[in-house]
Amino acid sequence: MGQFDKSALPVAIIGGGPVGLAAAAHLLKKGEKFIVLEAGDSVGSSMLEWGHVRMFSPWQYNIDQAAKELLENTGWMSPVENALPTGRELVEEYLLPLSNLPEIKENIMLQAKVVGVAKKAHDKLKTRKRDTVPFQLYVEVNGDTKVIEAKAVIDSSGTWTNPNPILSMVSGRMRRENYTIRFTMAFLTSNN
Numbered sequence: 001m002g003q004f005d006k007s008a009l010p011v012a013i014i015g016g017g018p019v020g021l022a023a024a025a026h027l028l029k030k031g032e033k034f035i036v037l038e039a040g041d042s043v044g045s046s047m048l049e050w051g052h053v054r055m056f057s058p059w060q061y062n063i064d065q066a067a068k069e070l071l072e073n074t075g076w077m078s079p080v081e082n083a084l085p086t087g088r089e090l091v092e093e094y095l096l097p098l099s100n101l102p103e104i105k106e107n108i109m110l111q112a113k114v115v116g117v118a119k120k121a122h123d124k125l126k127t128r129k130r131d132t133v134p135f136q137l138y139v140e141v142n143g144d145t146k147v148i149e150a151k152a153v154i155d156s157s158g159t160w161t162n163p164n165p166i167l168s169m170v171s172g173r174m175r176r177e178n179y180t181i182r183f184t185m186a187f188l189t190s191n192n
């Protein structure tokens with residue numbers, strides 16, 4: 001077990017698409033703290049970019065079971081199982097209602113773009129005691145870069161805006177923060 005208080009920190013979910021929100025629903029059902037960090041103005045913002053296109057999988061395969069149970073508790077009706085939604089319909093009829101559940105809504109940060117993930121005070125070459133420190137996510141919010149600590153990270157940033165996943169990379173002590181973030185961003189850019 002690590003030496004930080006894991007019960008005090010959330011699981012950080014990168015991306016508020018269908019996978020990120022399904023993860024949030026499961027964590028909520030398990031009583032775990034979580035935070036969803038979504039780069040766009042809305043949940044499902046990548047899907048909205050192709051919102052006019054009809055999906056190839058019907059509703060029954062697009063709705064997560066934990067999310068469905070949470071929604072049905074509020075009187076939400078599942079769409080016709082074998083109908084094919086457009087991207088926009090999936091966002092408006094499923095992701096938005098899910099994200100508006102109070103217990104989920106209060107844990108979503110919009111316009112919050114994760115630009116790096118690291119282990120606190122550890123660079124990539126340090127392996128000893130990595131499990132004793134939390135993750136640190138570098139998050140661009142309103143032109144600032146915030147550091148958010150988490151006990152675990154779920155990368156559900158999808159492939160629409162990220163051909164490669166966000167990988168764990170350098171960290172740094174707070175005084176090296178600016179250097180670290182620039183390095184991190186350069187790394188991301190060079191892999192996109």
Ligand SMILES: Cc1cc2nc3c(=O)[nH]c(=O)nc-3n(C[C@H](O)[C@H](O)[C@H](O)COP(=O)(O)OP(=O)(O)OC[C@H]3O[C@@H](n4cnc5c(N)ncnc54)[C@H](O)[C@@H]3O)c2cc1C
Nearest residue numbers: 015016017018019038039045046055056057113114157158
């Ligand atoms: C035209 C088209 C049709 C498709 N039809 C289907 C289909 O019928 N069935 C199917 O299963 N799949 C389909 N897909 C694939 C579909 O896009 C994915 O299954 C689904 O969107 C994956 O969900 P996701 O949550 O993993 O990723 P996404 O939907 O891509 O969501 C990722 C979210 O993460 C956010 N994000 C990205 N980077 C960051 C960051 N650094 N920091 C914070 N937030 C970030 C994005 O803004 C986005 O909201 C289709 C894709 C396209 C393009």
